[in-house]
Amino acid sequence: MLDDRKLTILRAIVTDYVSMREPVGSRALVERYHLDVSPATVRNDMAVLEEEGYITQPHTSAGRIPTDKGYRLFVDRLGAVKPLSGAERRAIETFMAGALDIDDVVRRTVRLLAQITQQVAIVQYPIVYGASIRHIEIVTLNADRGLLILVSSTGKVDQHIVDLGGAPESAVADLRGRLNTALMGLSPAKAVERATSVLDELPADLRALGTVMIAALLELVTTDPSTRVVVGGVPNLTRFSDQFETTVRPVLEALEEQVVLLRLLGEVGIAGDVTVRIGHENPYEPLRATSVVASAYGNSPDAWATLGIVGPTRMDYPSTMAAVRAVARYVGRFLAEG
Amino acid sequence: MLDDRKLTILRAIVTDYVSMREPVGSRALVERYHLDVSPATVRNDMAVLEEEGYITQPHTSAGRIPTDKGYRLFVDRLGAVKPLSGAERRAIETFMAGALDIDDVVRRTVRLLAQITQQVAIVQYPIVYGASIRHIEIVTLNADRGLLILVSSTGKVDQHIVDLGGAPESAVADLRGRLNTALMGLSPAKAVERATSVLDELPADLRALGTVMIAALLELVTTDPSTRVVVGGVPNLTRFSDQFETTVRPVLEALEEQVVLLRLLGEVGIAGDVTVRIGHENPYEPLRATSVVASAYGNSPDAWATLGIVGPTRMDYPSTMAAVRAVARYVGRFLAEG
DNA sequence: GACTGGCACTCCGCCACCGAGAGTGCCAGC
DNA sequence: GCTGGCACTCTCGGTGGCGGAGTGCCAGTC
Numbered sequence: 001m002l003d004d005r006k007l008t009i010l011r012a013i014v015t016d017y018v019s020m021r022e023p024v025g026s027r028a029l030v031e032r033y034h035l036d037v038s039p040a041t042v043r044n045d046m047a048v049l050e051e052e053g054y055i056t057q058p059h060t061s062a063g064r065i066p067t068d069k070g071y072r073l074f075v076d077r078l079g080a081v082k083p084l085s086g087a088e089r090r091a092i093e094t095f096m097a098g099a100l101d102i103d104d105v106v107r108r109t110v111r112l113l114a115q116i117t118q119q120v121a122i123v124q125y126p127i128v129y130g131a132s133i134r135h136i137e138i139v140t141l142n143a144d145r146g147l148l149i150l151v152s153s154t155g156k157v158d159q160h161i162v163d164l165g166g167a168p169e170s171a172v173a174d175l176r177g178r179l180n181t182a183l184m185g186l187s188p189a190k191a192v193e194r195a196t197s198v199l200d201e202l203p204a205d206l207r208a209l210g211t212v213m214i215a216a217l218l219e220l221v222t223t224d225p226s227t228r229v230v231v232g233g234v235p236n237l238t239r240f241s242d243q244f245e246t247t248v249r250p251v252l253e254a255l256e257e258q259v260v261l262l263r264l265l266g267e268v269g270i271a272g273d274v275t276v277r278i279g280h281e282n283p284y285e286p287l288r289a290t291s292v293v294a295s296a297y298g299n300s301p302d303a304w305a306t307l308g309i310v311g312p313t314r315m316d317y318p319s320t321m322a323a324v325r326a327v328a329r330y331v332g333r334f335l336a337e338g
Numbered sequence: 339m340l341d342d343r344k345l346t347i348l349r350a351i352v353t354d355y356v357s358m359r360e361p362v363g364s365r366a367l368v369e370r371y372h373l374d375v376s377p378a379t380v381r382n383d384m385a386v387l388e389e390e391g392y393i394t395q396p397h398t399s400a401g402r403i404p405t406d407k408g409y410r411l412f413v414d415r416l417g418a419v420k421p422l423s424g425a426e427r428r429a430i431e432t433f434m435a436g437a438l439d440i441d442d443v444v445r446r447t448v449r450l451l452a453q454i455t456q457q458v459a460i461v462q463y464p465i466v467y468g469a470s471i472r473h474i475e476i477v478t479l480n481a482d483r484g485l486l487i488l489v490s491s492t493g494k495v496d497q498h499i500v501d502l503g504g505a506p507e508s509a510v511a512d513l514r515g516r517l518n519t520a521l522m523g524l525s526p527a528k529a530v531e532r533a534t535s536v537l538d539e540l541p542a543d544l545r546a547l548g549t550v551m552i553a554a555l556l557e558l559v560t561t562d563p564s565t566r567v568v569v570g571g572v573p574n575l576t577r578f579s580d581q582f583e584t585t586v587r588p589v590l591e592a593l594e595e596q597v598v599l600l601r602l603l604g605e606v607g608i609a610g611d612v613t614v615r616i617g618h619e620n621p622y623e624p625l626r627a628t629s630v631v632a633s634a635y636g637n638s639p640d641a642w643a644t645l646g647i648v649g650p651t652r653m654d655y656p657s658t659m660a661a662v663r664a665v666a667r668y669v670g671r672f673l674a675e676g
Numbered sequence: 677g678a679c680t681g682g683c684a685c686t687c688c689g690c691c692a693c694c695g696a697g698a699g700t701g702c703c704a705g706c
Numbered sequence: 707g708c709t710g711g712c713a714c715t716c717t718c719g720g721t722g723g724c725g726g727a728g729t730g731c732c733a734g735t736c
Contacts, residue, residue: 039728043729062727
């Protein structure tokens with residue numbers, strides 16, 4: 001159905017439309033891409049492509065623009081991988097060098113990604129599957145309030161305010177010791193399991209405090225795990241002021257909701273493979289005029305999460321995909337090395 | 339120079355322009371505000387107001403709009419304080435109820451502020467001046483890396499990755515003990531002072547580890563203090579799509595830079611007083627078409643910081659100021675109560 | 677059968693033009 | 707000091723004409 005020339009034409013339409021931002025016509029196509037046929041022939045092919053749903057016309061007697069389906073075919077079969085420029089490679093190296101801790105890595109990653117792709121970047125905090133509990137601390141702030149602090153083997157620190165109910169310092173110290181010996185080195189899942197039996201073994205006078213504490217611990221372990229997402233490069237949206245209602249507003253609204261962002265990043269493939277969701281393929285309806293390019297990152301089983309960018313469907317997919325992949329790989333290595 | 343009627347007219351122009359979003363003319367003014375004079379008289383007054391720089395015309399034969407100077411006078415002398423609606427009061431109560439920890443309070447505050455004012459909200463993390471060091475913990479992650487954790491009396495937890503250089507667990511425990519006894523209960527400033535003398539008292543075998551650790555401690559205490567800022571309500575910007583270049587783009591760019599945000603919030607008065615910076619009064623040049631309404635919050639010396647909103651100069655100052663003040667007060671009380 | 681040149685047609689974008697409407701400044705008069 | 711009247715200016719919406727870009731189709735050619 002689609003012979004080579006038609007595919008070439010589709011590829012040309014996509015590249016041209018992305019760079020020129022205008023519907024592309026048959027004459028321009030033959031001239032710019034040295035197709036050795038006449039405009040009329042190209043028109044015939046375009047008619048077929050349109051019939052098949054790969055391209056469309058904004059109005060009669062305008063050039064053609066790709067549909068979501070057209071972009072999809074382009075991404076799947078036509079886009080040549082565009083290698084990163086030297087400057088981009090250097091940017092990646094220098095951006096990440098000297099990162100301090102997890103927070104810093106994530107912050108730098110999001111900036112980097114936004115800068116290279118010139119789009120809005122989203123980075124999810126690494127999920128620490130293989131992590132184990134390294135230390136549990138209970139700090140009393142005053143007679144009533146204390147702080148439960150949980151340190152994981154990956155260096156992540158979570159805290160939760162707890163009500164001590166006026167328990168004496170000795171009781172707190174006792175409980176801390178019990179919790180540490182019981183839970184140290186366990187995975188979160190195992191810790192949850194074990195925690196309830198710890199509760200049963202507690203002497204009566206620690207029972208009340210222990211219940212509160214383990215509830216807090218449970219909440220830390222279950223709810224928190226890196227549902228956190230960081231966003232950057234929002235001003236890049238201003239490049240699309242002509243698509244205010246279809247792109248700028250919906251993206252700004254999506255960025256406000258962590259839940260939406262997580263859904264957007266969700267269901268990406270294995271690390272190293274870039275997933276592209278084009279227009280209506282997005283799970284979040286208002287973003288039907290934008291595309292998401294995402295990838296998992298983190299090559300160790302210890303740290304694994306996703307990152308990506310959001311932009312108008314009319315974007316330079318080869319470059320963007322290359323950039324997302326490169327950043328994902330680099331950050332993955334960086335995390336693995338420590 | 340400016341008699342009562344002229345002031346009334348200026349007030350009317352500001353209120354009308356803010357609500358109608360159109361230059362306001364003499365006839366409309368007389369009708370809507372029951373001024374007992376003719377349009378011609380109003381015109382004469384307007385001519386004076388224009389000469390004095392309080393209002394201006396977008397073009398000849400258009401109505402007048404306020405200048406920054408006009409808004410300034412309005413805010414200083416003319417704006418009647420608009421009490422919050424019942425719904426707004428209830429929103430404040432319910433939004434904050436059930437906040438878990440400092441992070442949660444800040445997150446809720448920013449949402450609340452954005453929702454009530456319908457503008458972009460900015461909240462700075464509380465600076466803990468009166469805070470003292472409550473606990474210092476050192477957790478070893480592996481042979482080389484450890485985590486220094488600092489808990490303050492306000493429940494804030496900071497951490498920093500440190501290089502243990504293969505020091506034995508006993509040395510780490512020893513150092514932890516020394517640091518805790520030496521620094522517990524001290525204010526950050528005092529702790530910095532004291533830390534260097536702790537270093538001198540260390541036995542030779544702890545010297546290397548101690549140096550690393552105290553450097554990390556110093557960095558935590560000095561650099562970190564709540565230069566963090568949280569932003570919310572960005573989609574509210576889309577209400578001003580007609581002012582894309584003057585409002586939307588510059589604000590998005592400002593939001594990307596923590597430094598800029600801190601400067602914007604900077605130099606506000608004492609808690610409870612709302613500071614308004616109109617247009618060119620802003621320290622950040624690109625925001626010359628927008629205003630900042632900010633207030634300090636936190637009525638205890640323990641926790642003190644600023645919050646505010648950014649929006650177009652054409653905003654409802656009385657309502658916005660009332661909302662900012664109300665939220666600042668409420669959050670202040672909330673923090674003080676614990 | 678595939679490609680091409682030619683041609684009629686459509687639609688957009690631009691510009692000029694016009695009239696209505698809103699608002700002003702100014703002036704003479706009360 | 708205020709007012710009614712008047713001429714003037716400028717914006718805004720609608721209309722019409724025109725060039726250009728691009729298409730679809732058809733008959734003809736290789």
